[in-house]
Amino acid sequence: MGLVVRDDGWRMPNWLWQRIAPLLPAPPPHPLGCHRPRVPDRDAMDAILLVLRTGMQWNALNATGICSSSAAHRRFQEWEQAGVFHEIWRQGLLEYDAVVGIDWAWLAADGAITKAPLGGAKTGPNPTDRAKKGRNVRFSARQRGSRSGWRTTAPTARTSPSSNRP
Numbered sequence: 001m002g003l004v005v006r007d008d009g010w011r012m013p014n015w016l017w018q019r020i021a022p023l024l025p026a027p028p029p030h031p032l033g034c035h036r037p038r039v040p041d042r043d044a045m046d047a048i049l050l051v052l053r054t055g056m057q058w059n060a061l062n063a064t065g066i067c068s069s070s071a072a073h074r075r076f077q078e079w080e081q082a083g084v085f086h087e088i089w090r091q092g093l094l095e096y097d098a099v100v101g102i103d104w105a106w107l108a109a110d111g112a113i114t115k116a117p118l119g120g121a122k123t124g125p126n127p128t129d130r131a132k133k134g135r136n137v138r139f140s141a142r143q144r145g146s147r148s149g150w151r152t153t154a155p156t157a158r159t160s161p162s163s164n165r166p
Helices: 014-023 041-054 058-063 069-081 084-099
Strands: 136-139 150-153
Touching: 014 041, 014 084, 041 058, 041 069, 058 069, 069 084
Parallel strands: none
Antiparallel strands: 136 150
């Protein structure tokens, strides 16, 4: 028995399960014909939704008692490849459009990949070097290095011809 012993608000309501269950594909036959009983689809979906809603690691499912992490992840991959989650999303959009309405004439998307506007000296040293002292030892494949291929450079030295660092 795991940590989850009753409905704690993370489980899927019955009305939602009744809408999702018909979208699930039939389980694939086992190649040997006999095997451990398959984890119930509803338990697997509860576990998948718990991971997706909380951002927890798949392996943390083992402590919840809903189902094993390997069974949930295997079912997630199986259903994702079958298009189950895409169909759930599609039907949800269609129902929302029927009930509330989506103005398809006006859509917007936003995103940016830029430097931080308040960056600079305030952000501190680069997290990859953290102003380390000492020396860096890098493999240079005999490019201007010793016969062994290893060379020693200062931490701020130029380490490759394409590098912009001094």
